[in-house]
Amino acid sequence: MTRTTVGRMPVPPKRPLRLVPVDDHEMVLHGLDAMLGHFPDEVQIVGQATTAAAALTLVAEESPDVVLCDVRIGKESGLDLCKQITTQYPDTKVVLLTVYDDEHYLFQGLRVGASGYILKRIDGQELVGHLRRVREGETVVDHALAGRVALSAARLSSGEFWPGAHLGLTQRESEVLELLVSGHSNKGVASKLVVSEDTVKTHIRGLYRKLGVSDRSGAISVALREGLFR
Structure with missing residues (x-):
């Protein structure tokens, strides 16, 4: 066959x-x-x-x-x-x-x-x-x-999630604070995050309250003291 x-x-x-x-x-x-x-x-x-x-x-x-x-x-x-x-x-x-x-x-x-x-x-x-x-x-x-993505992943694995999480900051508030530390104006922050300036102001008020400060310099001082951003 x-x-x-x-x-x-x-x-x-x-x-x-x-x-x-x-x-x-x-x-x-x-x-x-x-x-x-x-x-x-x-x-x-x-x-x-x-x-x-x-x-x-x-x-x-x-x-x-x-x-x-x-x-x-x-x-x-x-x-x-x-x-x-x-x-x-x-x-x-x-x-x-x-x-x-x-x-x-x-x-x-x-x-x-x-x-x-x-x-x-x-x-x-x-x-x-x-x-x-x-x-x-x-x-x-x-x-x-x-x-930078790898650094963020390392923060996640260590339980930090994002800079300032242990202080009660949301991820977006942390992003706003980092830009303030870098010297950005409200308008500059809005441009970077592709949101309105009113939205930025709302986030800033929230992070001020959580950090126990009343102005931008106070927020930046806390961020630097805590070593949030390197």
């Missing part, structure tokens, strides 16, 4: 990742188009947007695998856009591509559902690699921020 060997069914090639870049600067969009054009088998740009509204329309129409957007889109918040996309279109992942080398933005992005945080100085090959990993379900963080 002749034995028939049945080979494995060939695995169909994976289709290119469908991508929608969002940025208020046309030059950035053109640059991404040119850079990713070298990887047609890996990434296909199915649309570009310069506003949050246009991005949401594209996501609804094209169902991309990934939206690549900045933390700020003109006067709009890329973080708000990220939250809208991940809530309304859970099959589409969002990666933040930004110039902000800032762990505050990183943590905010992860809180609202971002699958990655990458700095704009990245090259094409690295970007494609990160997008591939995101498509496969990983969360990617730019290597320049990895050390």
Whole structure:
């Protein structure tokens, strides 16, 4: 009797990742188009947007695998856009591509559902690699921020959670206090955290009360005395 060997069914090639870049600067969009054009088998740009509204329309129409957007889109918040996309279109992942080398933005992005945080100085090959990993379900963080993320993880494992937790500060109050210690004005804090100045003032009143101080210098003195920020 002749034995028939049945080979494995060939695995169909994976289709290119469908991508929608969002940025208020046309030059950035053109640059991404040119850079990713070298990887047609890996990434296909199915649309570009310069506003949050246009991005949401594209996501609804094209169902991309990934939206690549900045933390700020003109006067709009890329973080708000990220939250809208991940809530309304859970099959589409969002990666933040930004110039902000800032762990505050990183943590905010992860809180609202971002699958990655990458700095704009990245090259094409690295970007494609990160997008591939995101498509496969990983969360990617730019290597320049990895050390700070590791420090935060060490604080979590030691039970500290965040600087000032033992004094009763919420995580957001701790973030506000760190920026005050760094010399930021209320407006500067609001810009960093992508919130209104009124929201910042509310957090400041809360941390003043918990630290038992009445002004900014008193709060900073407590932070320095306790060694909250290094």
